[in-house]
Amino acid sequence: MKIRGKVWKYGDEIDTDIIYPGKYLVSFDPSEAGLHAMEGIESDFCKKISKGDVLVVGKNFGSGSAREQAAVALKSAGIGAVIAETFPRTFYRNAINVGLPVVEIKGIKGKVDEKDEIEVDLDKGVIKNLTQGKEDTFPPQPPFLMEILKMGGAIPYYKKKTRR
Amino acid sequence: MGMNITEKILAQASGQASCAPGEIVEVRVDVVMLHDIGTPGIQNPLKELGVDKLPPSVEVVIIPDHFAPAPTVKAAENLKLTREFAKKHHIKSYYELGRGGICHQIMPEKGHVKPGQVIVAPDSHTTTYGAFGAYATGLGVTDTAIALGIGKLWFKVPPTVKVILRGKTGPAISAKDISLFLLKELNSEDVLNRALEFEGEIIERMSVDGRMCLCDMAAEMGAENCIIPPDRTTLDYLKERVKTPFSTLSSDADAVYEKKVEFDLSALEPQVACPPTPSNVKRAREMEKVKIDQAFLGSCTNGRMEDLRIAAQILKNEKVHSDVRLIITPASQEIYLQAMKEGLLEIFVNAGGSITSPTCGICFGGHSGLLAPGEVCISSSNRNFIGRMGSPKAEIYLASPATVVASAIEGKISDPRDRMRKGGLR
Numbered sequence: 001m002k003i004r005g006k007v008w009k010y011g012d013e014i015d016t017d018i019i020y021p022g023k024y025l026v027s028f029d030p031s032e033a034g035l036h037a038m039e040g041i042e043s044d045f046c047k048k049i050s051k052g053d054v055l056v057v058g059k060n061f062g063s064g065s066a067r068e069q070a071a072v073a074l075k076s077a078g079i080g081a082v083i084a085e086t087f088p089r090t091f092y093r094n095a096i097n098v099g100l101p102v103v104e105i106k107g108i109k110g111k112v113d114e115k116d117e118i119e120v121d122l123d124k125g126v127i128k129n130l131t132q133g134k135e136d137t138f139p140p141q142p143p144f145l146m147e148i149l150k151m152g153g154a155i156p157y158y159k160k161k162t163r164r
Numbered sequence: 165m166g167m168n169i170t171e172k173i174l175a176q177a178s179g180q181a182s183c184a185p186g187e188i189v190e191v192r193v194d195v196v197m198l199h200d201i202g203t204p205g206i207q208n209p210l211k212e213l214g215v216d217k218l219p220p221s222v223e224v225v226i227i228p229d230h231f232a233p234a235p236t237v238k239a240a241e242n243l244k245l246t247r248e249f250a251k252k253h254h255i256k257s258y259y260e261l262g263r264g265g266i267c268h269q270i271m272p273e274k275g276h277v278k279p280g281q282v283i284v285a286p287d288s289h290t291t292t293y294g295a296f297g298a299y300a301t302g303l304g305v306t307d308t309a310i311a312l313g314i315g316k317l318w319f320k321v322p323p324t325v326k327v328i329l330r331g332k333t334g335p336a337i338s339a340k341d342i343s344l345f346l347l348k349e350l351n352s353e354d355v356l357n358r359a360l361e362f363e364g365e366i367i368e369r370m371s372v373d374g375r376m377c378l379c380d381m382a383a384e385m386g387a388e389n390c391i392i393p394p395d396r397t398t399l400d401y402l403k404e405r406v407k408t409p410f411s412t413l414s415s416d417a418d419a420v421y422e423k424k425v426e427f428d429l430s431a432l433e434p435q436v437a438c439p440p441t442p443s444n445v446k447r448a449r450e451m452e453k454v455k456i457d458q459a460f461l462g463s464c465t466n467g468r469m470e471d472l473r474i475a476a477q478i479l480k481n482e483k484v485h486s487d488v489r490l491i492i493t494p495a496s497q498e499i500y501l502q503a504m505k506e507g508l509l510e511i512f513v514n515a516g517g518s519i520t521s522p523t524c525g526i527c528f529g530g531h532s533g534l535l536a537p538g539e540v541c542i543s544s545s546n547r548n549f550i551g552r553m554g555s556p557k558a559e560i561y562l563a564s565p566a567t568v569v570a571s572a573i574e575g576k577i578s579d580p581r582d583r584m585r586k587g588g589l590r
Binding site for chain 1: 556
C-alpha cells in the first residue's frame, strides 16, 4: 500500500479541537466533516490540499478528545496519510479504524520541507522524499492493522472476521 | 515476576494468567458508556457490523449530556435518536435530562463503576473511572461499536508509570492544582500512551472527588489510563452505590514499572494553565495581571460537591466583578440537589453567578456560554485548546474551583489564598 503526495507541515500538539472543532460534533457526515478539517488553524484546508497529500506534523498529533470525526475529517478532505513524531493512542486507533494511514517517525519534521513530494510505502516501511532524493525507514504496522488499512477500516475487517 | 494493577485487569479480562507491556490482548469489555455524541456515532458502524442485538455480557449505560438540553434542532434529533436507541435495546441505565447529568459523574454516582472492570466509552475523559481501580479508557466510535457489538476489543498493554505524591498540601490546594502541576512537571513523552498509577500520602488523604479530578486530567497528560488502587476511601464511596459484589485488585510488591517519579507537594501553590495547552502551566500568582470576561465552574473535572463547597466558601457575602460572568454547572442532579440543601446555590445566586443544568456544553464549546473573539475565560474544566470554548480568538485559562471563583470576584486571575485568608477560611 503506497501513498504519494505533497507535504503539508504543522507543529507540535495539534489537538482534536483544532482538527475538528467541538461545535460540529453533532454531525457524523464524512463529507461535511472534511469541510471543517483543521479549521482551528487553517481556513479552507480542504480546498488548499490535493487528494493524497501527506500531513507531516510534530509531537502528540490528535491529542485531546476521542472524537473520531477528527480522523474522518482529514481523510474526507483528501489527506492520504499522517506522519507524526508521536501520536496519542486514541487518534492513532481512530485513524486506522477509518482507514487513514498513520506513521510515527522520530525526527521527521527535520527531514522534509513543506511542498516536498513524498511516497510512503506502508508494507515495506519506507518513506521516499522524491524532491530531496532521500529515504527513511520505519517499522511497518503489525499484519492485522495493515489488513484493516487495506480493507479501508475496522468495520469491513470485523465484518469479514465475524462472518467466518 | 509480579504484575501491576493495570496488567492484572487486562490479563484477567483476556483470560490469561499474565500479560506484559507491548503485548496485544483481546479483552472482554464489562461496561460501555454512551452519550448523545457517541450514540449517534456508533449507529453506522453497528449497522455495518450487522449487530442488531447487543451481547448481554456488556453492561450499557446511556447518558445524554453534551448537547443536552438541546441547543439546536440537529442536537434534538441526536438526543431523540439516543433515547430511541436506549428504548430499542431495553437499556435500563438510561439517564434522561433532569435525572442524570455529566456522564463521568453519573457513572460512579449511580454505581456503574466497579474496581477491576474494563470500561470503555467514546469520550477521552473515561480515564476518570480509574479513580475506583477500574481500567477505563476513551475510544472513537468505531472501537466503541466493536466493543459493544462483539463484547471484546484488542488493546496493546501499556507500560505503567508510577507517580508517587508525598507531603501535605496547603488548604487552598486541590486535586486540580496537583493535576496542573503534574502536567507541567511530567515529561509528556514519558507519559504518552502509558498507564499512570498513583500512590503516596497525598493520594491516601485525597477524597473521591479529588481522585476523579486527577484521573480525569490524566487524559490531558496523554495517559492511556490512570489508576488508583482501591483503598478504604474507595470502598466507603462504593458501598453506598454499587449493589452487586466485586473484588479489588492491587499491584504486586515486585510489579514492574517503566518509570517511577516522585514529588513532594508540601510547597505547591495554586496553578493556572495558560493558553493554548493544559501543560502550559504557571503559578496563579504570576498571572494576576490577566483580566477575565467569564469564569466557569463545572465540567467532568470540577463540578462536584467538594468544588461547589469551596467555591461557596469564597463567594459567601461577595459579588462577582461587574465585568465578569460567572457560570456554575453542577455535574449531576444529585449534586445540584445537595448544593441546594446546603444553601450553596443561594450563595451563588446572591453573588451574581448564573447556574445551569448539568451539561458538558460550556466546557467543549457546544452551547450555554461560548466566548467571543478577544474574550478571556478562567475555567475549572480540562482543556484550553484554541477554539475550545467558542471563538478561536478567545483565550482560556484552566484553574481550580477556588482560583476560578476568586478570579471572578477580582475581575482578573487571582491567587485564592488571599481571599481565603481574608475570609478566615480554614
